[in-house]
Amino acid sequence: MTPPVARTRIQRKNIALISEAALNIFSAHGFRGATVDQIAREASLSKPNLLYYFPSKEAIHTHLLSTLMDTWLDPLRELQGTGDPLDEILTYVRRKLQMSRDHPRESRLFANEIVQGAPHILDLLSTDLKTLVDEKATIIEGWMAAGRLAPADPYHLIFSIWSLTQHYADFDVQVHAVLGPDRPDPFPQAEAYLTTLFTRMLAPSPQTPPTKAS
Incomplete structure (x- = not known):
């Protein structure tokens, strides 16, 4: 308690x-x-x-994780169906990358919990997180069906954004060891790379007609 x-x-x-x-x-x-x-x-x-x-240690850990979950979901909550689809996705990528830059300890805390099987927050993952991801996946799927984004699985798109952005916090030591001392801040180049990656992946082709939503 x-x-x-x-x-x-x-x-x-x-x-x-x-x-x-x-x-x-x-x-x-x-x-x-x-x-x-x-x-x-x-x-x-x-x-x-x-x-x-x-x-107990468990009480401290649960307190931290419950606070973290609310903060961690804010960038996804801000993805709006009324905006330009590609801009909304790229803004979400940038916000997630910024969180990895500004809150690396929180990212590693969350990653450690997930690796252990999420014993303290599994209920939150299967309720609050699932509900939010379902909502945003539906928005993304609608954009794709209307031909405003290139087709892709919206859930795996969100998973890929998580993995590609949170990598810079969870594997910070590896990133800096590989890049070396001449490139002490990986985030400007990471943002440019991920912007190009998701733009090429999701920008709709002018020849691609809208598809029916599944």
Whole structure:
């Protein structure tokens, strides 16, 4: 159980300290490798003080993941059926890439949870996330049926955007090792590459007539 909603300034400060410390520890060591003692030391709090706010490692992890899920879904929520289809897709790609640049620890925390079988957020994945992806896939499918985007499977399109953007956070060490010290910031080139990739993939051909939606 998480702390009460009505919190003092000190309580809010300590919860923020614990959350930040836990994000560092979980993203570096995964859920199984992290301990409450490590999180307490990282937060500069005693273990009993930490346990006053969160009774277990599981409670801290679930708190972080539930907060992360809401933030993580914001770029997909902003994909609108009223916009230009290709612009909407490319804007989503850029927003996801920006999240990998600005929130690499959160991305690795989420990736670690998924690799472990999503024991703490499986319900959210099969409800909130599925509902949102179904909604956006329907929009994308409608654009493709109208000939406004080249045909593709909308779900696998979304999966590919996730994998190609989150790679730069989840495999940050590998990316920098391969590119070398002369290219310390991969994100400008990554954005240019992904923009070209998805533009070539999705730009409709003038000769391609609209198709019936399946």
